[in-house]
Amino acid sequence: MTNARIVERPTLTDDALNTLFSSSWDRHERRPFGAVLAHSLTYLAAYDHEKLVGFVNVAWDGGVHAFLLDPTVLPSHRRRGVGTALVKAAARAASLRGAEWLHVDYVPDLEPFYASVGFETSRAGILRLRGDEAAE
Numbered sequence: 001m002t003n004a005r006i007v008e009r010p011t012l013t014d015d016a017l018n019t020l021f022s023s024s025w026d027r028h029e030r031r032p033f034g035a036v037l038a039h040s041l042t043y044l045a046a047y048d049h050e051k052l053v054g055f056v057n058v059a060w061d062g063g064v065h066a067f068l069l070d071p072t073v074l075p076s077h078r079r080r081g082v083g084t085a086l087v088k089a090a091a092r093a094a095s096l097r098g099a100e101w102l103h104v105d106y107v108p109d110l111e112p113f114y115a116s117v118g119f120e121t122s123r124a125g126i127l128r129l130r131g132d133e134a135a136e
Ligand SMILES: CC(C)(COP(=O)(O)OP(=O)(O)OC[C@H]1O[C@@H](n2cnc3c(N)ncnc32)[C@H](O)[C@@H]1OP(=O)(O)O)[C@@H](O)C(=O)NCCC(=O)NCCS
Pocket: 024, 025, 070, 071, 072, 073, 074, 077, 078, 079, 080, 081, 082, 083, 084, 085, 105, 106, 107, 109, 110, 111, 112, 113, 114, 116
């Protein structure tokens, strides 16, 4: 069980999010988050005291489908239930905001994580539109 405090829609600066992401994701490139979060159904952050240690964004289609994006926990705070608490809180928040389905895609290694939070597997696809491996 985590001691992290989960907060829905806190004020988050680009600096705080880029610091979290650059410590948590390989090859993170600094980016502005404001325009993305402005379109979110909701987003949540995890704090250890005042330190930002986790984040998850919930995008949506304007209807009943919500999409879990960028679940992130600082490496120093992993395997303590922070990710689980964030995703469960995101699911509750999305449901309260009218979503009926919560989608996520992930690499196979993370199946135990998503299964432990209650996700069932379903076939899904993803198409890279830009970058070296982009589809023609
Ligand atoms: C994925 C991530 C958010 C998980 O956060 P976390 O706080 O460590 O997750 P939890 O502590 O709640 O894990 C709960 C359970 O999920 C499973 N789990 C968590 N991380 C796992 C991993 N990397 N591989 C396999 N199983 C994992 C375990 O069963 C774990 O329970 P245990 O610690 O008792 O074995 C975190 O590893 C992360 O930020 N990774 C880098 C970014 C990323 O890849 N995000 C997901 C994008 S789809």
